[in-house]
Amino acid sequence: xxxxxxxxxxxxxxxxxxxxxxxxxxxxxxxxxxxxxxxxxxxxxxxxxxxxxxxxxxxxxxxxxxxxxxxxxxxxxxxxxxxxxxxxxxxxxxxxxxxxxxxxxxxxxxxxxxxxxxxxxxxxxxxxxxxxxxxxxxxxxxxxxxxxxxxxxxxxxxxxxxxxxxxxxxxxxxxxxxxxxxxxxxxxxxxxxxxxxxxxxxxxxxxxxxxxxxxxxxxxxxxxxxxxxxxxxxxxxxxxxxxxxxxxxxxxxxxxxxxxxxxxxxxxxxxxxxxxxxxxxxxxxxxxxxxxxxxxxxxxxxxxxxxxxxxxxxxxxxxxxxxxxxxxxxxxxxxxxxxxxxxxxxxxxxxxxxxxxxxxxxxxxxxxxxxxxxxxxxxxxxxxxxxxxxxxxxxxxxxxxxxxxxx
Numbered sequence: 001x002x003x004x005x006x007x008x009x010x011x012x013x014x015x016x017x018x019x020x021x022x023x024x025x026x027x028x029x030x031x032x033x034x035x036x037x038x039x040x041x042x043x044x045x046x047x048x049x050x051x052x053x054x055x056x057x058x059x060x061x062x063x064x065x066x067x068x069x070x071x072x073x074x075x076x077x078x079x080x081x082x083x084x085x086x087x088x089x090x091x092x093x094x095x096x097x098x099x100x101x102x103x104x105x106x107x108x109x110x111x112x113x114x115x116x117x118x119x120x121x122x123x124x125x126x127x128x129x130x131x132x133x134x135x136x137x138x139x140x141x142x143x144x145x146x147x148x149x150x151x152x153x154x155x156x157x158x159x160x161x162x163x164x165x166x167x168x169x170x171x172x173x174x175x176x177x178x179x180x181x182x183x184x185x186x187x188x189x190x191x192x193x194x195x196x197x198x199x200x201x202x203x204x205x206x207x208x209x210x211x212x213x214x215x216x217x218x219x220x221x222x223x224x225x226x227x228x229x230x231x232x233x234x235x236x237x238x239x240x241x242x243x244x245x246x247x248x249x250x251x252x253x254x255x256x257x258x259x260x261x262x263x264x265x266x267x268x269x270x271x272x273x274x275x276x277x278x279x280x281x282x283x284x285x286x287x288x289x290x291x292x293x294x295x296x297x298x299x300x301x302x303x304x305x306x307x308x309x310x311x312x313x314x315x316x317x318x319x320x321x322x323x324x325x326x327x328x329x330x331x332x333x334x335x336x337x338x339x340x341x342x343x344x345x346x347x348x349x350x351x352x353x354x355x356x357x358x359x360x361x362x363x364x365x366x367x368x369x370x371x372x373x374x375x376x377x378x379x380x381x382x383x384x385x386x387x388x389x390x391x392x393x394x395x396x397x398x399x400x401x402x403x404x405x406x407x
Contacts, residue, residue: 003275010322013120015150015179018224022192026174029194036223037174040210040265041248043277045221064311066353071130071303074337078138087342089237089262094133095335096304097154099241099265104234106202108144110241110265111138111154112163118305119151120217125152129312133336136404143202144166148243149227150176150215154304157183164189169201174210175215175225195228205233209254211245213278231258240264240292244301246277247284251291260293263341269302269315279308282318284302286328296341297323297330303351304335313355320347 018026031037057191076092085102092100097111114136119125138161145168147155155176161183163170170180170190177192190197193208200206208228215225230241231254240254240261280288282299289297302315316332323330331344339345348367360385 010218011120012183013152015157016182017222018175018178022178023224025192026226026266029174029226031174031195031226032245035124037215037226038249039214039248041212042325043212043214045190045214046275047273047277059078062363064313064356064358065261065309066129066312066356067351069354071354072334073130073133073351074334076134076336076338078140080338081134081140085340087340089239089261089342090232090338090340091239091265091298092338093298093300093333093335095130096302097148097241097243097265097267097300098132099298099300100107100139101232101239101241101265102261103232103237103239104203106143106204106234107141108146108204108232108239109142109163109168109229111148111243112145112159113153113156114159114162115156117153117157118151120152126307129304129306130335136162142166144168144204144206144232145170146206146230146232146241147172147176148211148230148241149173149213150179150217150225151244152217153307154243155179155217159302160185169199169206171199171201171206171230173226173228175222179217194226200336203234207231207233207258209240209258210248210250210353211243212248212250213244229254231261233258237262240294241278242267242285242288242300244270244279245288246314247280248286251288251292255292261295263296264289264292264294264296265298265300266294267301268299268319269310270305270307271310271341272308282315283322285331286319286322286326290326290328292339295329296344297328299330299332311356313351313357316351324365 021023045208068259088104090102098113099110101108114132117125117127145163166187170185172192174194177190180190181187195208195210198205202215209231211227211229213225213227214221216222229243232239238261244267266289267280268282271279271281299316299319319330329344331339333339333345334350
């Protein structure tokens with residue numbers, strides 16, 4: 001029988017479909033209704049106020065969507081990460097949604113993506129705007145790898161395969177175990193959870209919690225893969241990772257049942273008026289952080305990939321402004337810069353040094369709030385020749401909502 005066009009282009013990176021007992025378990029899930037997983041509240045993936053063509057035009061627009069010079073990174077040395085956290089909890093944001101969380105002597109790697117593009121192909125798809133601050137083979141021991149959902153900017157095949165040798169357990173939502181097994185992860189190293197289910201791994205308690213999003217790694221979104229946010233609790237500390245999600249009232253329930261949290265890692269980027277129900281704005285991210293009972297918020301899902309029409313530097317600016325208004329504590333370190341939520345770092349507006357800010361821009365955050373705002377503004381000029389640097393800002397084969405890939 002001739003292979004379909006889809007079968008001909010499908011590579012290992014697309015993953016595999018659930019079968020057997022895994023598929024039976026999916027069918028038994030309370031979240032699986034009428035042949036597909038459903039969100040906790042009614043959700044539209046796209047909102048067409050005028051036409052689908054308008055969404056495409058917005059997604060391909062250039063605007064101020066990329067930095068004008070190399071993103072300032074902190075290059076953590078292995079010895080720096082090997083030193084135990086003085087407070088027992090340390091977070092290292094490595095760009096986009098990838099975070100290394102060290103809590104109570106254990107190490108958890110959330111949504112690890114070391115790939116150059118978030119795509120099933122090496123020649124197309126959103127390309128990195130900055131390198132990963134540290135090579136994967138220098139990250140050190142990893143006890144648990146946590147994945148929120150299967151979009152390419154959160155689940156990268158090559159990264160997962162490289163992590164198999166660490167001996168880590170992989171915690172994923174229902175269905176995603178099929179992808180991991182297809183890529184060589186031993187079945188005994190996969191903890192596959194439905195919402196509100198919990199796994200005990202390496203002295204940590206991991207709970208898959210509801211989120212408002214969807215999954216898909218091909219031209220059509222699959223109904224057989226669940227998405228999730230995650231709560232991770234150690235003997236002394238608790239953290240929350242939002243994955244990708246629209247705002248919904250369920251954050252308060254998560255906070256009541258599993259919080260409060262010493263730190264939350266909240267999605268604040270890749271939002272748009274065209275997909276307002278599946279990604280949060282920065283203001284919604286801060287609101288959700290407070291709903292959860294979060295102490296310190298780390299804004300994630302920005303800086304690394306060009307996935308939405310908003311200006312590149314807007315997510316941290318709006319996050320900080322919202323945090324000021326709501327009396328929340330936000331930490332915005334450079335990618336690769338470890339910090340302990342017990343002693344959040346002083347605010348530094350480091351992104352302004354490389355942002356494509358228009359002259360006389362009315363920014364949301366006063367310079368006086370930043371410890372080094374003067375030096376940041378002084379360094380705003382782009383290095384010679386940077387205008388032609390390949391930042392991956394050109395037309396990309398990205399799904400209209402900014403996640404996953406359409407081929």
